[in-house]
Amino acid sequence: MTEEAGTRRRGGATAAGHTRRHALALMGTTAAAGLTAAASARAADAQGGRRWVTTWSTAMTPPSLGMGTNWSQEGFAGHSVRQLARVSLGGRTFRARLSHHFGTRPLRLAGATVALSAGGAELRPETVRRLTFDGASSVTVAPGGTLASDAVHLKVAAHERVAVTLYFEHPTGPVTFHPWAGGTSHRASGDHRDDTGGAAFTETTGSTYCLAAIDVAAPARQYTVMCFGDSLTDGYGSAPDRDERYPDTLSELLAAQGTPHAVANTGISGNRLLNDTFCLGDKATRRFRRDALTQPGVRKLVVQLGGNDITVHSNHPCFGDTPEVTPEELAAGHRELLRQAEEFGLPVIGITKPPYGSAPNYKEHHDKIRMGLNAWMRQESRYAAVIDSDRLLGDPTDPVRLDPRFDSGDGVHPNGAGYAVMAAAVARHLR
Numbered sequence: 001m002t003e004e005a006g007t008r009r010r011g012g013a014t015a016a017g018h019t020r021r022h023a024l025a026l027m028g029t030t031a032a033a034g035l036t037a038a039a040s041a042r043a044a045d046a047q048g049g050r051r052w053v054t055t056w057s058t059a060m061t062p063p064s065l066g067m068g069t070n071w072s073q074e075g076f077a078g079h080s081v082r083q084l085a086r087v088s089l090g091g092r093t094f095r096a097r098l099s100h101h102f103g104t105r106p107l108r109l110a111g112a113t114v115a116l117s118a119g120g121a122e123l124r125p126e127t128v129r130r131l132t133f134d135g136a137s138s139v140t141v142a143p144g145g146t147l148a149s150d151a152v153h154l155k156v157a158a159h160e161r162v163a164v165t166l167y168f169e170h171p172t173g174p175v176t177f178h179p180w181a182g183g184t185s186h187r188a189s190g191d192h193r194d195d196t197g198g199a200a201f202t203e204t205t206g207s208t209y210c211l212a213a214i215d216v217a218a219p220a221r222q223y224t225v226m227c228f229g230d231s232l233t234d235g236y237g238s239a240p241d242r243d244e245r246y247p248d249t250l251s252e253l254l255a256a257q258g259t260p261h262a263v264a265n266t267g268i269s270g271n272r273l274l275n276d277t278f279c280l281g282d283k284a285t286r287r288f289r290r291d292a293l294t295q296p297g298v299r300k301l302v303v304q305l306g307g308n309d310i311t312v313h314s315n316h317p318c319f320g321d322t323p324e325v326t327p328e329e330l331a332a333g334h335r336e337l338l339r340q341a342e343e344f345g346l347p348v349i350g351i352t353k354p355p356y357g358s359a360p361n362y363k364e365h366h367d368k369i370r371m372g373l374n375a376w377m378r379q380e381s382r383y384a385a386v387i388d389s390d391r392l393l394g395d396p397t398d399p400v401r402l403d404p405r406f407d408s409g410d411g412v413h414p415n416g417a418g419y420a421v422m423a424a425a426v427a428r429h430l431r
Contacts, residue, residue, distance in 0.1 A: 048386075057187065058211070059291045083209070092153060111191070115154075121186040125164055169316070179270075187203040247423070271284060348384060387425045
């Protein structure tokens with residue numbers, strides 16, 4: 001079977017370079033307290049037959065040291081936490097979803113607001129809205145639970161950035177979070193949820209806390225493309241606060257080609273296909289249903305996984321004991337993801353593992369496993385299409401290494417330009 005433009009099936013011409021633009025201001029939140037993600041996925045907005053569609057998301061992990069300094073283990077006590085999210089699909093009615101999936105005691109939220117961002121921790125004053133939960137400003141989330149806010153009416157354009165501010169009056173204990181957010185979260189002491197200035201928010205980290213998703217009420221013709229994977233989906237290696245992950249660019253490309261749909265991201269840096277980690281999420285075959293298949297409005301999926309099963313063999317406490325894997329075992333893991341997706345009738349695009357020959361942890365026998373998995377994906381898998389990032393991002397003069405134009409500097413992760421190449425290949429299959 002031949003390959004064209006680094007993809008298989010439904011081939012297309014290679015995409016030319018494109019200009020990225022980043023907006024600010026975004027978001028709103030909505031609907032029914034107590035709804036789980038699975039229940040809300042079936043719920044329709046009462047206004048004009050619209051339904052909830054995930055316009056932004058992030059995958060949750062247990063509180064831990066994660067990938068650097070963060071506030072997940074200490075939690076919050078008398079703190080306001082302001083977090084930014086760039087919506088992929090705009091609208092006028094939104095809701096926020098909170099997660100306490102890895103919590104061990106009730107999480108008390110004293111209040112929350114949403115507004116369009118004015119950059120950093122600052123807000124556009126005329127856009128600040130109070131979030132409520134079944135009509136109340138405060139709410140308690142049970143351990144292991146998720147919660148959706150009531151609908152909030154706020155006009156937000158596609159690719160604008162919104163700020164959600166959560167105020168925790170009483171000690172929370174450790175909180176569920178996303179370690180590498182690709183952006184900056186801000187913390188202030190005291191109740192500053194209504195502050196439009198950023199002066200009180202003197203502390204920052206690169207993680208996201210409790211805020212799992214933002215949904216928009218959208219027409220039935222629009223849906224969510226869910227991108228599920230590890231650090232290459234999470235966008236590790238791209239510039240922070242620039243929204244240069246491949247799902248970000250994919251959303252822009254879909255809008256530019258006249259097929260505007262939401263694009264959501266549930267990648268976790270360090271996540272594995274076959275094995276759980278202490279810090280970086282349940283194994284993909286376990287979390288796929290929760291983080292991808294049951295999210296509101298999902299109709300298509302993109303999966304990129306397996307690299308950490310192959311290459312990460314260290315004594316880092318996040319990973320624990322790492323068994324060696326074979327291409328056949330990794331293929332079985334991908335088949336399991338496809339089986340789960342088939343239960344929901346959802347098509348899945350797969351992405352191969354790009355080369356990493358210039359990385360410090362490169363080993364030739366591990367690379368043979370990578371090549372074996374990639375060959376199976378191209379030739380035998382039942383993915384609706386395969387994006388061959390191995391060939392798209394490889395150095396033409398040394399195919400076991402990343403092309404220097406696309407290397408973030410660590411030999412493993414693409415930079416923004418590399419992620420744009422991946423996004424363009426995916427977009428061709430979503431026309």
